[in-house]
Every structure is written in structure tokens, then in C-alpha cells.
Amino acid sequence: MDKQQPLLSVKNLKTHFFMDEGVVKAVDGVTFDVQAGQVFGIVGESGCGKSVTMKAVLRLVDPPGRIVGGEIMLRRTNEDGSTNEAIDLVKLDANGKMMRDIRGAEIALIPQEPMASFSPVHTIGDQICEAIMLHQSVDKRAARKIALQMLKDVGIPIPEQRLDEYSWQLSGGLRQRAIIAMALSCNPRLLIADEPTTAVDVTTQAQVLRLLRRLQEQRNAAIIFITHDLGVIAQMADSVMVMYLGLVMEQGPVETIFHNAKHPYTQALLRSIPTVTMTPRVNLPTISGSIPHPFNKPKGCPFHPRCEKSIAGKCDARTPALQAAGERQWVSCFLYHDVEVSA
Amino acid sequence: MLRFIVQRLLILPFLVLLFSVIVFWLVQAPPGDFLTSYVANLASSGSSIDAEQVEALKRQFGLDQPGYIQYWRWMESLSKGDLGLSLEYQRPNTELIGERLVLTIALALFAFVITWLFAIPAGIYSATHQNSWLDYVLTVLNYIGVATPNFMLALILMWLAFSYLGLSVTGLFSPEYIQAPWSWERVVDLMKHIWLPAIVLGVAGTARLTRVMRANLLDELNKPYVVTARAKGLSEWKVVFKYPVRLALNPLVSTIGWYLPQLFSGSLIVATVMNLPNIGPLLLRALTQQDMYLAGSILLIYCFLTIVGTLISDILLALLDPRIRMEGA
Incomplete structure (x- = not known):
């Protein structure tokens, strides 16, 4: 990681929803850092936990959801601009004065x-x-x-x-x-943009993205940019985190993720983007299968039932942890390491 | 906005005219007229009246004329602010209806205020504390409130008030004020009596309104603008009252207009049970006796109040909701 202290540092964040039917582990151990002035992209399909992650950072998770573990460290700034100690947002009262002062202002x-x-x-x-x-x-x-x-x-x-x-x-x-x-x-020093361009047409989308980027640079604010659109990520983000079923699959600088993706899920996502050099009238590659229901998450790596490279007896039994795989790149996949999530 | 109100006010006389035709046709619709039921009543009590006298009465009341002439005469007197003569009581309808109408409106307004004062806070609490024990208690109370016939509630409350508080609770006045002219003491006496029938009349409406408010607010609480408001750092209390409560109230405000006539007609059985001197029993009697000008006048007043009530709720809604205020602008 950078020597500079991150603006926001999320460690092993877990947010679960306690429903009558059972517990949905919407976010199940997510770790990432956002540097000041950086655009941090979170990509994933619907239901992967990206929006819940954002709500947890704002402490706006509604019951029956609850943050059950981890920490969200926010570095605060004094009036004179000097940096202050980081505080753990998870420890604050969600509707207390301190959290309300942070929400909207910081x-x-x-x-x-x-x-x-x-x-x-x-x-x-x-x-x-x-x-x-x-x-x-x-x-x-x-x-x-x-x-x-x-x-x-x-x-x-x-x-x-x-x-x-x-x-x-x-x-x-x-x-x-x-x-x-x-x-x-x-x-604010941190903006959380939750799919801000899904509701507008493509031309407007491009304008809005350029505007966001310009304002972000002018004000040196950081943005957590949540989207399911890899194209938007490529245009906006400095680093990317790929989520699947509440877990981080891969994380790294945007160039690395696009040109040297390691996780089979990231690779499959990138293959399914249409490009101008493609042969016309050929079906786009898709990821086989569909996202499992959150109540029956697969055992082991959540992606293994849809993964072409899954290792029998390993991926379906143990959950891989997020580990460094190259410079500033992290991946949770047994193809690259053998560390599993500690229970 | 002003144009909207003026437009509505201009339509008002035409609507009243239209309703007067319908009302007149309706009260005339049953076979026979006042005299046939009058003769039948006399016969059942053993006395009789000869045909010549009946004919004389018929001419006197104008019942021998065709319907449109009768209607025209009614309209003629209406345009002079005179509601005509009651055939049965042989007194001006204005006099018969007057005080009863005032008391009916007073009772309706009281019931209305009680309903909203209780239902809105209860609905807000239930929605913001969904599935809490108090929410469940309120829900059960609401079901009981909706399911209890109000005349039965009236009997129970009268019995309780009489046997435990020693209050005589029939009517709207103490005996010494029933025939008295209006005075400050009479108003105070009315206030002492009006709360019980107002509660009885308001209970079912309160229960329904609480449920509707709860459901509306639950819908609104899940809207994205609530998240936006919270994300600004507003306190939960401010978020709820400034945004979702405001929007949840809009559909309720638009129903205020229906509420007044509903209370008038709904109060008939309660009025009979509690011996209330309001307009319900008078209308019932007028209808069974085919006292057509009296019945017609009361019904026409109902219609007028409904139109005015709807106008008031439309104006309120336009004030509350800019989407309606600016429609077509």
C-alpha cells in the first residue's frame, strides 16, 4: 500500500441481513483502502454487495441488516486542513451526532x-x-x-x-x-457515487462522468464509484475492486485489472464486454450459470460453480482469502495462492 | 391556483342544479306520495279520511300537478333561500333543518378532529416502529375499531359512562337546555355532551385512517429520497417528518371531502341509539313518510356539503403538492 495514510480504510467489513428465512451475508469480509483524491471503483453484478458496502460506510444499513464485524476507519481533517486521527465509523452510533456530522459533510x-x-x-x-x-x-x-x-x-x-x-x-x-x-x-472529501449514470442516456452519461471527474480533481475529493459497467470504470477509476456475492474477488489499479486480470471471474467479466474489433453477429461470451440465491451461497469459493478453472476438492471446500498477487494487485483465488479465509 | 379555485366555484351552481334534479327524481321514485302514506297511517290507527278531503289536500300541496311543475315550484322557493314546507310537520323546512344541521356539522367536525388527532400520530408511530410491540397493539386495536359496529360501541360507552361515571349521556344537551335559546351556557353544555358521540362516530374512521397512514408511510419510507435525506446528515426525526410524512399525508388530504357526508349518513343508527337531535333521524322519517320537500332539501344539502368538502380537499391538496398545483401550468 501507499505510504500515505488512506482517507478511508475498510477492514474485513461484514454486513449481514437477519431475515425470517435466514441470514443473508450481503457483505462478508471486505477490505479496501481509498486514498485522498482517488477514484475507487467497485464493480459487480446485482446482489454482489456493492451497494450494501456503500450503505455501511455511510452507516445507513436498514434493519434487518447490521454491521456484524470489521472496521471502517475514516481519517478526519481539522479546520486548518491538518489531518487528524482516524476514527472507526462502525463504533459510532449510526444516528448519533458524530455520525450525522460526518454524513453529508465529510x-x-x-x-x-x-x-x-x-x-x-x-x-x-x-x-x-x-x-x-x-x-x-x-x-x-x-x-x-x-x-x-x-x-x-x-x-x-x-x-x-x-x-x-x-x-x-x-x-x-x-x-x-x-x-x-x-x-x-x-x-465532502469522500463522495460515494452509487451507479450515478444508470438513469440517464449515454450522451448525458458521458457528460456527467466528465463533470464528476473534473469536480473531483478540482476539489481533490475521493470518490467511491459503484457500478456494474466496466466501461464506466475504465473511464473513471484509478483502482478497482471486483465483488462477487459479498466477497472481494480481485483488486488493483485500473490498468492492471483491465490488462492483466488474474481472477477467472474478472477475466470472464472482461470477455463479455463487446468491442469494436469483434466479429459481428457472433454471440458474446457469457458467464455460464447465474448468481446463486443469497440463501444458498455455495460452499468454498462463491464463484466455483460457474468457474471454468475451478479445482475440484479445493475450490468447493475452502474459501480463498484476498492475497497480494503482484505489485499492488490482490486476488482471492487458489490458482495463485493457497491461503484461505480464517473462520 | 386562484384560477383553479375560481373555476371550481363557477362550476358549483351547475353541479347543485344537476344534483337537485337527481335528488328530486329519487325522492319521488317510490310509488305513491305523501298523501298515500298519510292515508295508510290514518287507516292503520283506525281513523279514516274521505276522498274529497284527500283531493283537497292534494290540491293544497300541489301533488296533483305533474312532476316538473312540482320541481319548478321547489326550485322557485329554493332560489329565494326557502327550502319549502314540510308536508308532515306543516312547518318551514328551513326551521326544521336549521339547528339539527348545525349540531350535525358540529358533531362531524368533532369526530373528524378526534380521528385525525389520534390516527395520524398513531399511524406515524406504527410505520416508524414497524413490528414493535406497540405497533402490534395498535394493529389489534385498529381491527377491533373497524370491526365493532358503532351503535354497539355507543351502547357500551353509554353503559360505562352511566354506571361508572354517573353521567347521563343521551342527547346532546342536558334537559334544561334542550329547548333553550342559544347562549354561552348552552354551548358549554353541548361541549359536555358532544365528546361521547364524537368518539363513537370517530372510532371506525380513526382505525381505518391509522391503517392507511401506516401503509402510506411505510411505502414512502422505502423511497430513495429518504436515503438522500439521511445521507445529508439530518436527524432521523427531521428526515421522517419533513419528507415521507408530508408525502404520506397527500392522499389522505384528498379524501377529506368524502369524509363529511360519510359522517352524516353514517350517524343515523348512532343518532337513534344515543337520541341525538341531529339530521339523520329527521331524514329517515321524511323518507318513510314521503315528505318529499323535506327529504329533498336534506339530500340537497348533503350534496352541497360534499361538493364543498371536495373543493376544500382539492385546495388543500394543491397547497400541499406542487405537482398538482402546477398541473397544466
């Missing part, structure tokens, strides 16, 4: 569906100013000024008018920009 969320993520009966301005007044000691007028500047920064035309409009009066792209403005309004 870690902000860019949610998935901008349409549903704004209240339809409150104006955009009201909702943005609310966040500003909550974390900064400013009055209504000053908050409005900040909100106006934020809307300008994210490239919304005629922002004075937009502040007094409702989310459903805006186009999809503008709504997405407004949501980003709201998340950035308190200058």
Missing part, C-alpha cells in the same frame, strides 16, 4: 436515481440549502448563495430559476447535475 452520497432521490414536493433549492445549513453555520441567504454557486459549478443553466423549481420540472441530465451539486455542497 462523506456525501450521489444516489442512483435522481428522479426518486429528490423529494417531489420540495424545491431543489430547499433541499440543497438544507444540507448547507445543516453543516455550515450560515443563514438562509448565504446558503442560497452557496447553492446557486454549486448549480453553476455543475453547469446548470439559469441556476437562479432552477433553485425554485422541483425535481420533476428538470430534464434527466439536469436532475443528475442537481443531485451532484447537492452532494458537493458541503465540500
Whole structure:
């Protein structure tokens, strides 16, 4: 790892859901670091635990879900910009004053569906100013000024008018920009973007991604970028973590993951991306089988039933741990090491 | 917004006119008229009346005229603010309906306030503490509330109030105030009596409203905007009241308009059991006696109140929800 202290350091995070039917281990031992100013991508299919990981970092996991283990260390910054001791978010009361001061101010969320993520009966301005007044000691007028500047920064035309409009009066792209403005309004050092471009068309998606990247560089904020789209990851991320059924399969810098993927799951994901050099009218390679139901996770490596290279007697019996495999690359696969997850 | 209200107010007279035709046709619909039931009543009590007298009465009341002329006469007097003459009581309908209507509205408003005061907080608590023991207790109470016929509840509460508190709880006034003219003391006396029937009338509605509020709020609590609000760092209390509660209330506000007439017609049995001097028993009697102008006038007032109630709830909804306010703008 880098010598620099990471902004966010998640260690062996476990978040389980206690349902009547049984326990769903949505996140089952996830470890990663996010450096200041870095874009950290989390990829995976639906249900792999990427959104739950993000909710755990914000301490917004709803019952019956609960963080059952691990730590989430956040390095806080003093008023003067000097760094402070890291605190473990898992130990904080999820709705306590301290966690609420962190939420929105230090870690902000860019949610998935901008349409549903704004209240339809409150104006955009009201909702943005609310966040500003909550974390900064400013009055209504000053908050409005900040909100106006934020809307300008994210490239919304005629922002004075937009502040007094409702989310459903805006186009999809503008709504997405407004949501980003709201998340950035308190200058957070960590942004969590949960599939922020799934709800907009491709052209708008490209614009929004460029905007996010520019704002992130200007403000030197870190982003945890959650998506199922490897193309978006390639465009946005500095490092990538690939998740499958609540576990980390592989992790490393974006170039390494795309050009030298080690885990069979990552390799299979990359093969299923269409490219311009492909022969037309040939079926895309797919990953055989489907994601198992969370109640019957396979024993051993969760991917082994769908894995072409699975080793009988090993992959179906023991769960591989995430281990270093080359410079700044980690993989949990018995093809590369023999370390299993300790129970 | 203003245009919307003006538009609705302009439609109002036409709606009332339309309803007056329907109402008149409905009260005329049963076979016979006031005199046939009057004659039948006399016959059953052993006395009789000769055909000539019946004919004379018929002419006097205008019952020998065709329906449209009768309707026209009714409308004529209505346009002068006069609801016509009750055939049975031989007194102006305005006089008969007047105080009863005031008391009915007072009772309905009380029941309404009790319902909302209890149901909204209870629904919010149930939804935000889903599956807690108090949620289960409220759920059971709600089922009992919905399932208990209100006349039975009236009997039980009257019995309890009488035998344990020594209160005489029939009617809306103490005996000395029943015929008294309106005065401050009479209002105080009314307040002393009105709460019990108001509770009786409000229980079923409260139970239903609590369930609806709980269900609406549970839906809203799962919406992404709630996560956004929490992610801002708002306290849970503020999140819930500013966003999902506000949205869960909207569909309820739009039903306020139906609530008033429902309370009027629903109160008939309770009014009979509790001997309440409200409009329900008067309407029932007018209908069975075919006292058509009285029955028609009461029904027309119901219609008018329903229209006004709907208008009020539409205005409230438009105030609460910008999506409706700005529709077509």
C-alpha cells in the first residue's frame, strides 16, 4: 500500500441481513483502502454487495441488516486542513451526532436515481440549502448563495430559476447535475457515487462522468464509484475492486485489472464486454450459470460453480482469502495462492 | 391556483342544479306520495279520511300537478333561500333543518378532529416502529375499531359512562337546555355532551385512517429520497417528518371531502341509539313518510356539503403538492 495514510480504510467489513428465512451475508469480509483524491471503483453484478458496502460506510444499513464485524476507519481533517486521527465509523452510533456530522459533510452520497432521490414536493433549492445549513453555520441567504454557486459549478443553466423549481420540472441530465451539486455542497472529501449514470442516456452519461471527474480533481475529493459497467470504470477509476456475492474477488489499479486480470471471474467479466474489433453477429461470451440465491451461497469459493478453472476438492471446500498477487494487485483465488479465509 | 379555485366555484351552481334534479327524481321514485302514506297511517290507527278531503289536500300541496311543475315550484322557493314546507310537520323546512344541521356539522367536525388527532400520530408511530410491540397493539386495536359496529360501541360507552361515571349521556344537551335559546351556557353544555358521540362516530374512521397512514408511510419510507435525506446528515426525526410524512399525508388530504357526508349518513343508527337531535333521524322519517320537500332539501344539502368538502380537499391538496398545483401550468 501507499505510504500515505488512506482517507478511508475498510477492514474485513461484514454486513449481514437477519431475515425470517435466514441470514443473508450481503457483505462478508471486505477490505479496501481509498486514498485522498482517488477514484475507487467497485464493480459487480446485482446482489454482489456493492451497494450494501456503500450503505455501511455511510452507516445507513436498514434493519434487518447490521454491521456484524470489521472496521471502517475514516481519517478526519481539522479546520486548518491538518489531518487528524482516524476514527472507526462502525463504533459510532449510526444516528448519533458524530455520525450525522460526518454524513453529508465529510462523506456525501450521489444516489442512483435522481428522479426518486429528490423529494417531489420540495424545491431543489430547499433541499440543497438544507444540507448547507445543516453543516455550515450560515443563514438562509448565504446558503442560497452557496447553492446557486454549486448549480453553476455543475453547469446548470439559469441556476437562479432552477433553485425554485422541483425535481420533476428538470430534464434527466439536469436532475443528475442537481443531485451532484447537492452532494458537493458541503465540500465532502469522500463522495460515494452509487451507479450515478444508470438513469440517464449515454450522451448525458458521458457528460456527467466528465463533470464528476473534473469536480473531483478540482476539489481533490475521493470518490467511491459503484457500478456494474466496466466501461464506466475504465473511464473513471484509478483502482478497482471486483465483488462477487459479498466477497472481494480481485483488486488493483485500473490498468492492471483491465490488462492483466488474474481472477477467472474478472477475466470472464472482461470477455463479455463487446468491442469494436469483434466479429459481428457472433454471440458474446457469457458467464455460464447465474448468481446463486443469497440463501444458498455455495460452499468454498462463491464463484466455483460457474468457474471454468475451478479445482475440484479445493475450490468447493475452502474459501480463498484476498492475497497480494503482484505489485499492488490482490486476488482471492487458489490458482495463485493457497491461503484461505480464517473462520 | 386562484384560477383553479375560481373555476371550481363557477362550476358549483351547475353541479347543485344537476344534483337537485337527481335528488328530486329519487325522492319521488317510490310509488305513491305523501298523501298515500298519510292515508295508510290514518287507516292503520283506525281513523279514516274521505276522498274529497284527500283531493283537497292534494290540491293544497300541489301533488296533483305533474312532476316538473312540482320541481319548478321547489326550485322557485329554493332560489329565494326557502327550502319549502314540510308536508308532515306543516312547518318551514328551513326551521326544521336549521339547528339539527348545525349540531350535525358540529358533531362531524368533532369526530373528524378526534380521528385525525389520534390516527395520524398513531399511524406515524406504527410505520416508524414497524413490528414493535406497540405497533402490534395498535394493529389489534385498529381491527377491533373497524370491526365493532358503532351503535354497539355507543351502547357500551353509554353503559360505562352511566354506571361508572354517573353521567347521563343521551342527547346532546342536558334537559334544561334542550329547548333553550342559544347562549354561552348552552354551548358549554353541548361541549359536555358532544365528546361521547364524537368518539363513537370517530372510532371506525380513526382505525381505518391509522391503517392507511401506516401503509402510506411505510411505502414512502422505502423511497430513495429518504436515503438522500439521511445521507445529508439530518436527524432521523427531521428526515421522517419533513419528507415521507408530508408525502404520506397527500392522499389522505384528498379524501377529506368524502369524509363529511360519510359522517352524516353514517350517524343515523348512532343518532337513534344515543337520541341525538341531529339530521339523520329527521331524514329517515321524511323518507318513510314521503315528505318529499323535506327529504329533498336534506339530500340537497348533503350534496352541497360534499361538493364543498371536495373543493376544500382539492385546495388543500394543491397547497400541499406542487405537482398538482402546477398541473397544466
